[in-house]
Every structure is written in structure tokens, then in C-alpha cells.
Amino acid sequence: MSVILATAGLDDKIRFWEAPSGICSRLLRYADSQVNCLEITTDKQYLAAGGNPHIRLFEINNSSNQNPILSLEGHSGNVTSLGFQRNGRYLYSGSEDGTVKIWDLRSPTYSRSFDAKGGVNSVALHPNQAEIISGDQNGSVKIFDLGSSKCISDVVPHSRSPSTSSNGRVAIQSVDISDDARILVAANNHAEVFAWVPSAGVSTSTATGEAGGGLPEVYFRAHPPGAYLLRARISPDCRTLATTGSDGTARTFDTATWRQTRALERHGGWVRDAAFSADSSYLVTAGGDRSALLWNLRTGAPVRRYADHDYAVTCVALNDSST
Incomplete structure (x- = not known):
């Protein structure tokens, strides 16, 4: 299959879609809980789905x-x-239980576990494959070194929202790092975005600052005051940041200027997740209106709606890579 598009949500179902037609081609039932997150392997063979509290791995090309x-x-x-x-x-995961875990897929049990000291909302793997970045409910961005099994950086980006408590801590909702490792983004649930732009040869931990130090090079609010941010994703070409929010929009920003380029406004509820196409020209968003939308980012127009879910769509996974 050249394009793998999957969505899941609060109806305990995973749906695979024919991306051009919008037809649901396959339905999987995820027993026991809602689905919180999805990911497709690079070779398009497997889909991982995270629920409460388990992770399940499905074959993509074996419909039987x-x-x-x-x-x-x-x-x-x-x-x-x-x-x-x-x-x-290997698979990596973060959980509200306060841990980041590494799994060898030849075994049903985790091979390593890191204590984030707070419920984890988001994890990202550094392109060097040697560091895991987490964002947690205590407002910290942590970097774990897989070689030493240690936390090598712990930063608290201080919120500037007027509704923030005096210690400046707001839960980090989403973290991501660009494929060229030059941009690290953390976004909190007040829709504030913090970005570090390391210079060539500077490690991620040095760029963010050691053990609570360091200030982001870039700060801006991605959604209007009062809106919650749910997800922040950097495009494969590293030129665009997409955010999703409770205001019913996904928004895109140019990572060279950090100015907003698009406001995508066709969902009828919270926009909970987003995934870029391999060429960074399209974005799929998951909405509380029980649908997912495919957007053409060159025009800002929706191309296709995927709308067979019974309840809110919480997550989306897309792999249309030709490699």
C-alpha cells in the first residue's frame, strides 16, 4: 500500500482509510479502552496503538x-x-503513570523505564536515535540519554499566561524535534510555544540548558487566550510547525520567522492531533466532531473528510513515504 492512513478515538475503534476516496477500508476493534495515540512503522508493516494502560501492535497488510x-x-x-x-x-512510549519506557518488540515487557517525576503527555525521539525528549504535566521538558540511562536535561519553560500560578509552571502538552535536529519545540496547554534552535554541533541538552536552566530562543502563543493546545508537530521538511487546539482550529507557522501561515478552520470541535504527509504539503487533523480532515497546505483548503467514527477522533497516523 502506498498510503497508510489510520484514525482512532473514543469509540474504541481504529479505522484505515483510502486516502483519495475517503472510504474506510478496514476496521479494528481496540478492546478495553479508548485509543490515545497511533504510530506506523517506517516500512508500513505495523501500526502501534496506545490505550489505557496497554500498547497493541497490529499488522497492516494482513487484513484477515x-x-x-x-x-x-x-x-x-x-x-x-x-x-x-x-x-x-524498538518502540518508545510515555504515560500518565509518570514514566517513559523503551520496548524491544521481540518481548512483551519493557527493556528500560525512565522516571519523569510527573505524568507524561508527549515524547519524541531525537534523530540521533540516542535521546528521548518528554513533556510532562509538571511543566518540565526532560531529555533522557539512552546510552547512560540518565536524565541529561530538565527545563521548565515559564509560562507568560496571566492565569498561570506564581511558579510559572504549566503542563507541557506536546514536544517535537525536527528531522534535522535543529529545532526543538515544547508547547503547553495554554497554547504557548517555546522553541530552541541549536546551532550546528550543539547537543540538545546544551541548547535547552542543564538541569532547569536555559531559556527558549522563540516564544509565541499559537491559539487565542483561553484555548488549549493539544498537539504540536514539525513537518518532515522542517519548515512548518502545525498546532491543534480546543478552538476548533489547526494552525501552521513558518519555522524561519515563526509567523502564522494558515488557520485551518473546518472542524466542529477540538482538534486533537495532526500528521504531515511525507512531502510536507498536506496535513491530516483529528477532530472532536468525529471526523478527520485532509488539508492542502499550499491552499489552506480541506481536500477530504473521513467521517465514520461514532465519537471524537483523538489521534491520526499517516505514512505516505515512497521509501
Whole structure:
């Protein structure tokens, strides 16, 4: 299959779509809980889905098997974020139980666990495949070194929102790092975005500052005051940041100027997740209006709506890479 597009949500179902037609081509049932996050392996063979508190791995190209081929047990709370290492052999995850875990997919149990000291809302893997970045409910951005199994950086971006408590801490809702490792973004649930832009040769931990130090090079509010931010994603070409919010919009920003380029406004509820196409020209968004939308980012127009879910769509995964 050249394009793999999957959505999931509060109806405990995962749907695969024919992207051009908008037809649901396959339905999987995710027993026991809602689905919080989805990720597709680079080779398009497997889909990982995170729920409460388990992670399940499904075959993509075997439509006769509706059951997971692997269930990963070890988290004790909602799995909020996950992803694969480049070769697809390892999976990483973050959970509201306050841990970041690494899983060898040849085993149903985790191989390593890091204590984030607060519920984890988002995790991202550094392109060097050697560092995991997390954003947590205590307002911290942490970087864990996979070689030493240590936290090598712990930064609290201080909120400038007038409704913030005196310590400036607001839950970090989403973290991401660009494929060229030159931009690290953390966004809190007040829709404030903090970005570090390391110079060439500077490690991620040095750029953010060691153990609570360091200030972001860029700060802006992505959505209007009072709106919550749900997700922040950097495009594969590293030129665009997309954010999603409770104001019913997804917004895009130029990472060279950090100015808003698009406001995508066709969802009828919270926009909870987003995924870029491989060429960065399209964006798929997941909405509380029980649908996902495919957007042409050159025009800002919706191209297709995927609308068979019974309840809110919480997450989306897209792999249309030709490699």
C-alpha cells in the first residue's frame, strides 16, 4: 500500500482509510479502552496503538487478522504518546503513570523505564536515535540519554499566561524535534510555544540548558487566550510547525520567522492531533466532531473528510513515504 492512513478515538475503534476516496477500508476493534495515540512503522508493516494502560501492535497488510500480534504491558496509566526507532525494532512510549519506557518488540515487557517525576503527555525521539525528549504535566521538558540511562536535561519553560500560578509552571502538552535536529519545540496547554534552535554541533541538552536552566530562543502563543493546545508537530521538511487546539482550529507557522501561515478552520470541535504527509504539503487533523480532515497546505483548503467514527477522533497516523 502506498498510503497508510489510520484514525482512532473514543469509540474504541481504529479505522484505515483510502486516502483519495475517503472510504474506510478496514476496521479494528481496540478492546478495553479508548485509543490515545497511533504510530506506523517506517516500512508500513505495523501500526502501534496506545490505550489505557496497554500498547497493541497490529499488522497492516494482513487484513484477515483483526487481532493484535503483540500486547505490551507495563504502564499503569494512559499511554499518551509513542513512536518507533528508525529500524522499527524498538518502540518508545510515555504515560500518565509518570514514566517513559523503551520496548524491544521481540518481548512483551519493557527493556528500560525512565522516571519523569510527573505524568507524561508527549515524547519524541531525537534523530540521533540516542535521546528521548518528554513533556510532562509538571511543566518540565526532560531529555533522557539512552546510552547512560540518565536524565541529561530538565527545563521548565515559564509560562507568560496571566492565569498561570506564581511558579510559572504549566503542563507541557506536546514536544517535537525536527528531522534535522535543529529545532526543538515544547508547547503547553495554554497554547504557548517555546522553541530552541541549536546551532550546528550543539547537543540538545546544551541548547535547552542543564538541569532547569536555559531559556527558549522563540516564544509565541499559537491559539487565542483561553484555548488549549493539544498537539504540536514539525513537518518532515522542517519548515512548518502545525498546532491543534480546543478552538476548533489547526494552525501552521513558518519555522524561519515563526509567523502564522494558515488557520485551518473546518472542524466542529477540538482538534486533537495532526500528521504531515511525507512531502510536507498536506496535513491530516483529528477532530472532536468525529471526523478527520485532509488539508492542502499550499491552499489552506480541506481536500477530504473521513467521517465514520461514532465519537471524537483523538489521534491520526499517516505514512505516505515512497521509501
